[in-house]
Amino acid sequence: MAERLVFLSGKFVPESDARVSIYDRGFTSGDGVYEATRTFGHKLFRLDEHIERLLNSLTYVRIDCGMSRQQLTETSIEVVERNLTSLDEDDDYALWHVISRGVRMPGTAVMSEPTVAIFAQPVDFLRYARSYIEGVSLVTPATRRTPPQCLDPQAKITNKMNHNIASFEAQQADPNAIPLMLDMDGNLSETDTANVFFISKGSLCTPKSRTVLGGITRMVICEIAEKLQINVLEDDFTPFDLYAADEAFICGTSGSITPVCKVNGMEIGQTRPGPITLKLMESWNEVVGIDCVAQSLRHLGDNESKELLAIWKNLQG
Numbered sequence: 001m002a003e004r005l006v007f008l009s010g011k012f013v014p015e016s017d018a019r020v021s022i023y024d025r026g027f028t029s030g031d032g033v034y035e036a037t038r039t040f041g042h043k044l045f046r047l048d049e050h051i052e053r054l055l056n057s058l059t060y061v062r063i064d065c066g067m068s069r070q071q072l073t074e075t076s077i078e079v080v081e082r083n084l085t086s087l088d089e090d091d092d093y094a095l096w097h098v099i100s101r102g103v104r105m106p107g108t109a110v111m112s113e114p115t116v117a118i119f120a121q122p123v124d125f126l127r128y129a130r131s132y133i134e135g136v137s138l139v140t141p142a143t144r145r146t147p148p149q150c151l152d153p154q155a156k157i158t159n160k161m162n163h164n165i166a167s168f169e170a171q172q173a174d175p176n177a178i179p180l181m182l183d184m185d186g187n188l189s190e191t192d193t194a195n196v197f198f199i200s201k202g203s204l205c206t207p208k209s210r211t212v213l214g215g216i217t218r219m220v221i222c223e224i225a226e227k228l229q230i231n232v233l234e235d236d237f238t239p240f241d242l243y244a245a246d247e248a249f250i251c252g253t254s255g256s257i258t259p260v261c262k263v264n265g266m267e268i269g270q271t272r273p274g275p276i277t278l279k280l281m282e283s284w285n286e287v288v289g290i291d292c293v294a295q296s297l298r299h300l301g302d303n304e305s306k307e308l309l310a311i312w313k314n315l316q317g
Contacts, residue, residue: 007075012082015119024115026100030159032115033057035097036253037076038123040288042084044095048077049216054097057155067115072097075118083120091212093120094254098158106284118163128255129296132281132304133308135261135272136250138180138191140239145181145189145211153190154214163192163252178250180242181261183211187236194252196246197221198260198268199276203231205241217251224283230276239263247274256292257281278315 006018025031037044051072058065080093087093093236096119103112143166163179170179180196181189188196188207190204197206197220204219204225225232242248247269248260254288257280259273273281285291297308 002086004086004239005079007079007116009116018117018119020100020115020117021103023103023105024100025102025104025111026098026115030157030161031061032098032100032158033061033063034099034156034158037095038253039080039092039095040292041290042087042092044077044080044082045288046216046220047073048147049219051076053154053156053214053216054099057157058099060152060155061101061157063099063114064103065116067116072316073085074120079118079120081162087122090295091125092123092295094123095120100158125296125299128258129300130308131255131258132293132296133272133311135259135268137262137265138196138250138260139170139173139175139177139264140182140187141166142181143169143179143181145183147184148210153212154209156213158265160192160259166191174265182239185236187238188242189209191250191252193252194255194258196242196248196250196260198237198242198248199274200241200245202276203233204276204280205233205235205245207237207238208234213254217253217256220287221251221257221280221284224280224287228279228283230280242268245269246269249273249278249280256288257284273315282316302307 005012005017006015008018035050037047037050051069055069076095080095100115102114103261166167166179166181170177178191180191183189190196190212193210195212195215197204211249220230242263243266245268249257250260259277260268261272293312294309297305297312
């Protein structure tokens with residue numbers, strides 16, 4: 001299989017030749033932004049919205065990457081197209097944009113041009129497959145989400161230590177848990193990689209955008225809910241509200257919609273996925289053009305794959 005190609009600061013190079021200086025500000029200071037898009041059926045989904053969010057993040061951190069919106073879009077598409085020969089038919093890519101402020105040599109104030117890396121990595125389907133059927137466990141860690149007064153959550157910053165510490169804390173309580181971070185007032189915020197939703201009395205509830213990343217998947221789910229005539233409530237919610245929910249799920253670029261089974265050890269809902277979550281998952285699959293649950297399940301071992309695919313088929317009636 002041919003080695004994947006990476007776009008690195010103006011050139012396409014093999015992954016093994018993609019090198020960044022040890023003096024790069026992204027390495028020494030976490031001084032950069034990133035974006036992650038994925039393909040469904042080998043086609044990039046909502047790329048325009050992802051590029052828009054990337055440009056907004058760059059504006060926020062005062063980095064001029066030297067590429068226009070059109071250049072970023074065209075290069076993103078080219079990265080995927082150049083690497084399709086390295087992808088199996090039932091696989092898809094997560095497309096990453098990582099842009100740092102560039103290199104500053106020690107003892108000087110001279111900065112290089114920003115470092116721009118665009119690369120494609122196969123989606124880790126095994127990470128998500130069982131969770132679509134069994135659900136994920138969430139734990140609220142002690143570490144709170146960085147408040148917007150300090151760093152705006154709408155920007156995707158390469159320094160992920162706030163999320164990382166939350167993950168370490170959650171996994172000390174449950175090695176398989178995902179951290180559900182709270183804001184400084186004790187309201188629900190987000191996980192380390194995903195937005196959170198729950199269903200209460202027929203309404204789809206999600207935290208206010210003030211303390212969460214404005215997820216593209218989150219936005220599309222709200223669009224789907226509107227078409228399905230499901231009321232969406234964006235408000236301040238606490239763990240108490242989530243404990244009493246009828247069902248819950250998290251959503252993100254690679255995993256799409258994943259049901260939640262427990263929060264801090266407490267069962268959420270009666271079935272996984274719940275009826276409204278299932279309806280949203282089915283509608284999501286229609287929007288992206290493939291059954292991304294079945295796609296993930298097919299990556300498991302033969303016996304487990306057949307068993308869980310049968311369960312997924314039965315859930316859909």
